Amino acid sequence: MSDQLYYEDVVEGTEITPLIKNPTPMQLVKFAGASEDFNPIHYDKEKALSDGLPGTIVHGRLKNAFLIQVLTDWIGNEGFLKKIVIQHRGMDLPGHPIVSRGTVTRKYVENGENLIECEVWTENEKGEKTAPGTALVRLPSRG
């Protein structure tokens, strides 16, 4: 979206520009429709409660989407997401902000590709990592 990020711009420890989202019940309904994830725990409070959950919860896959967006926004149009691993550890509730964050853990060149490994996670208001993961991206070089 902004200026292109290059391999040379990144060092280990570089922070990925965070992305703040405020999922509402409306967004969960739209996401259920768009993703065909019609599990009622995302829109039917009674069903969610009877399943032992604290209320309707944000789709794990919507959090996947946020974690990938934080990366695609950061790596720009010439960057390429090669791999992402995400664990759904904690539940998030609609009406509460979710911040997607990440840091660079390693940079290296392999088979002519400029690769960056990152840690990524979604964070709730208490600072808990509800969906941690790792990602591998390729960046263009200035050279």
Added chain:
Amino acid sequence: MTESVVTEDMKGWLNKELNRVEFDVEKVLLRRYAEAIEDPNPRWKEAVPPNMFTAIFAEGGLVEYPFETPPKLLDGGGEWEFFKEARLGDTLTGVRKFVEYKEKEGKLGHMLFIIRETEWTNQKGELVAKNRSTSILY
């Protein structure tokens, strides 16, 4: 430890093609998805955002299992590898299989973990993405 809920029938499904799904990457599909995740990047008018593979191209939250499972479902997460960007006009085919079952006692009681893999190719037969995901049934 509660008795295992993994039956012989379930074991028989491991590593077999479960189903095959086809998606035409159309304008409306891209637009609705970008609106739902609230990602305004204009790039996604022509290209498939990778998170579409973690959402719409993942099987729905309510999966039709070919065998009896515990009734409640959570999405445990997964891993995705991307090989080639999918674009507007592409036809994507996903082939799915179950690869592993695990069982655990947890906060929600006896939990069955079903691990499945999906491989996505485009109309030219090129590998676009691979996924390994875990569903938690309890």
